[in-house]
Amino acid sequence: DVVMTQSPLSLPVTLGQPASISCRSSQSPVSADGNTYLNWFQQRPGQSPRRLIYEVSRRDSGVPDRFSGSGSGTDFTLKISRVEAEDVGVYYCMQSIHWPWTFGQGTKVEIK
Amino acid sequence: QVQLVESGGGAVQPGRSLRLSCVASGFSFSVYPMHWVRQAPGKGLEWVARLSHDGTSAQYPDSVKGRFTISRDNSKNTLYLQMNSLRPDDTAVYYCTRDSISWSIDYWGQGTLVTVSS
Numbered sequence: 001d002v003v004m005t006q007s008p009l010s011l012p013v014t015l016g017q018p019a020s021i022s023c024r025s026s027q028s029p030v031s032a033d034g035n036t037y038l039n040w041f042q043q044r045p046g047q048s049p050r051r052l053i054y055e056v057s058r059r060d061s062g063v064p065d066r067f068s069g070s071g072s073g074t075d076f077t078l079k080i081s082r083v084e085a086e087d088v089g090v091y092y093c094m095q096s097i098h099w100p101w102t103f104g105q106g107t108k109v110e111i112k
Numbered sequence: 113q114v115q116l117v118e119s120g121g122g123a124v125q126p127g128r129s130l131r132l133s134c135v136a137s138g139f140s141f142s143v144y145p146m147h148w149v150r151q152a153p154g155k156g157l158e159w160v161a162r163l164s165h166d167g168t169s170a171q172y173p174d175s176v177k178g179r180f181t182i183s184r185d186n187s188k189n190t191l192y193l194q195m196n197s198l199r200p201d202d203t204a205v206y207y208c209t210r211d212s213i214s215w216s217i218d219y220w221g222q223g224t225l226v227t228v229s230s
Binding site for chain 1: 149156157158159162171172173174207212214215216217218220221222223
């Protein structure tokens with residue numbers, strides 16, 4: 001199975017400051033068609049997960065533009081340009097090209 | 113808007129069976145592959161099963177292969193997960209999710225809790 005390794009696992013941040021989460025995959029999530037199937041999900045406390053980013057950097061409708069995804073090969077990053085209170089929660093990366101699809105362990109973002 | 117409503121969770125003894133259901137609305141259900149994803153209490157996310165739009169092709173991780181079966185009834189806009197030989201480590205919230213058709217998951221239900229304990 002493809003192992004997705006996130007860091008850090010806990011991220012205390014100051015409101016208004018940037019935050020960055022790393023995700024490394026044991027195999028590249030690039031398909032034969034050249035697309036990279038790396039996703040980011042946000043799970044706020046007590047809620048279901050919500051997709052933020054797909055194909056490395058494509059932001060979902062309604063997702064604030066302070067969220068951005070980047071990376072290539074086996075190294076990917078989710079950045080929040082200025083953290084707001086509503087960003088508190090756990091963030092997961094997921095590769096969706098190799099069976100079984102696999103998630104990272106999750107990174108808990110909290111306000112300092 | 114897209115809605116996915118799971119049901120069928122509950123408490124069950126090890127070795128027993130349970131069937132989860134998910135009623136979909138707000139989109140053309142028969143066009144989309146569907147998935148189940150689970151989350152053990154206080155833990156991360158684990159993908160459990162995927163089924164093609166027409167129900168002919170399914171994928172599972174080794175942790176549930178041979179015990180769980182995903183199926184669908186497109187005439188009822190309903191997705192199912194038949195879970196047999198349940199184990200305590202199957203205890204989790206089970207989410208019904210929609211495949212985005214571009215190799216991703218775009219919508220999640222609210223989840224249904226399955227507790228396996230003697």
